[in-house]
Amino acid sequence: MFMPTIKKPENVCFWCHEEVDELTQRRVVDDFNKYYRPCPSCRAKMESDPDSIMIYEEVEAPGLIDQSDLDGMYPTGRWLLMKRNAFNDIFGKADNDLWEASEETHSVGVSPQIYAILIEKVFS
Numbered sequence: 193m194f195m196p197t198i199k200k201p202e203n204v205c206f207w208c209h210e211e212v213d214e215l216t217q218r219r220v221v222d223d224f225n226k227y228y229r230p231c232p233s234c235r236a237k238m239e240s241d242p243d244s245i246m247i248y249e250e251v252e253a254p255g256l257i258d259q260s261d262l263d264g265m266y267p268t269g270r271w272l273l274m275k276r277n278a279f280n281d282i283f284g285k286a287d288n289d290l291w292e293a294s295e296e297t298h299s300v301g302v303s304p305q306i307y308a309i310l311i312e313k314v315f316s
C-alpha cells in the first residue's frame with residue numbers, strides 16, 4: 193500500500209507547489225476547502241475563461257500526509273480547463289451526476305482514466 197511521505201506546507205499552493213504569501217478563494221464558486229485554495233496565479237488561470245470548467249484528477253487515497261479530502265476524494269493536483277460545450281457533449285448524456293456537479297461549481301473531479309481521455313481531447 194502507498195503511504196504518503198510528504199506534507200503540504202500551509203503557504204504552498206496545492207496546484208503548482210509555489211510558496212505564496214496568501215492563498216485565495218476562487219471568485220466563481222469556491223467549492224474548495226482551505227487546503228485546496230489556489231495561489232493568485234493558479235486562480236487567474238482557473239478563472240481565465242468563464243465558458244470553461246475546471247476539471248481535476250482525483251483518486252481514492254491521499255497522496256500527501258494529512259491531505260484533506262474533497263467530497264471523500266483526493267485531488268492529485270493535475271487539472272485542465274475544458275470548454276463547457278465540449279464537456280457537455282461528453283458528459284451531458286453519459287454521466288448526469290458529473291454534469292450536474294459541474295453546473296453548480298464550475299469544477300469537477302474525475303478519475304485518472306477519464307482525465308487521460310479528456311487530456312487527449314483537449315490537446316488534440
Ligand SMILES: [Zn+2]
Nearest residue numbers: 205208231234
Ligand atoms: Zn498555484
